Amino acid sequence: MQLNYLAFAIPLFLFFMLLEYLVARHKRKPYFNFTNSVANINVGIAERLLDIFTTGAFYFVYDYVYRHYAIFHFKPGIFHWLVLWLFTDFIWYWYHRLAHEVNMLWAVHVVHHQSDDFNYTVAARITVFQAIVRTGFWAVLPVFGFTAPMIVTMLLIHGLYPFFVHTQLIGKLGFLEYILVTPSHHRVHHASNEAYLDKNYGDVFIIWDKLFGTFCEEQEGEEIVYGLTEPLGSHSFLWQHFHFLLELLYTARQTKGLWNKLKVLFAKPETIAPDARSALEQKFGLRQNKGPAPEKLNRYVLWQVAGILMLLFLFILFESQFPLMVQVAAALLILVTLINCGAILEQRKWIFYLEFTRCLLLLLIVLIYLPTISSLLFIVLGSLLAVVYFKELQRYYLQWVYS
């Protein structure tokens, strides 16, 4: 049986998150907040999930560019791997810097910076849209003669390092501070303090920041405030993913003239209309004061996240064994659950409709896997009963979840 061993990255990263949590708790450091951590992990789950469907396309892009536009053709040797490592890091620096300076790119990178906490769970806050944009930047690599298998391998290795710089538990690292991006450097990058804004874009090497004038050292007396300069204050999965894109469109609509509208897309994030966020929050009924979520609610969400993490692990591990229909249905099931978790934490009443959709998806997967008359009968009967008792079920469910 062909297994995808990359699935083991999930328990490995979870292990480090748990370890960091236990050490922080032991040291009585308030580095973890339950809802923030769940929101962070949920963003990561969606990315890993959608990655299953996009990895092939990314490989195809690198391979296509190599075969048609490569200037050089190297035989991979140790020297070329080293050059590729440096080159990948250099491109990352410029991708990351532009992601902070250009509205259209910030719309996908902003998700990484929304957390008010700073710990290993924040490293999971990468979206599939960011992966797509990054691929555009990395498509330069095959032009310089690096093959698709080389690039994909390098991106895997290169992608491991940044996870470990998302921590407050590690102080400064002596001489390594001169060469590598350290936790201290990356804390500065995630800060919303005026003095720290738009600094330390590097991924593995800090040399690029020093070279291009964006380096800033963590100062003793300057306590870091993490997150966006204008905090989002929402756990909604969808709002976290799309709020800036909507703010951008809102600003473009307010701007007169086609040329000026287009310029908004490429301008710096501070050009966004100051009232964009509040106008959209009002439109979508966000920011209602709902008070802290009850303990029971948190437990319910925690079980759901544990469940989908398990599902995702098995899904990636046995990826090649499932027919496409099951893959798509299971992916939808996980995505609906993620939206659901955010909505539960936000204490939204409409989550019952999502729960209903989720159950139907689950039944659909059963039917695809067991296409027998008895399972069909069971599903049709179950769905009919659910439709007939819809109102009662809804009342019972909302009472159960929100007391």
Ligand SMILES: [Zn+2]
């Ligand atoms: Zn950033």
Ligand SMILES: [Zn+2]
């Ligand atoms: Zn980061």
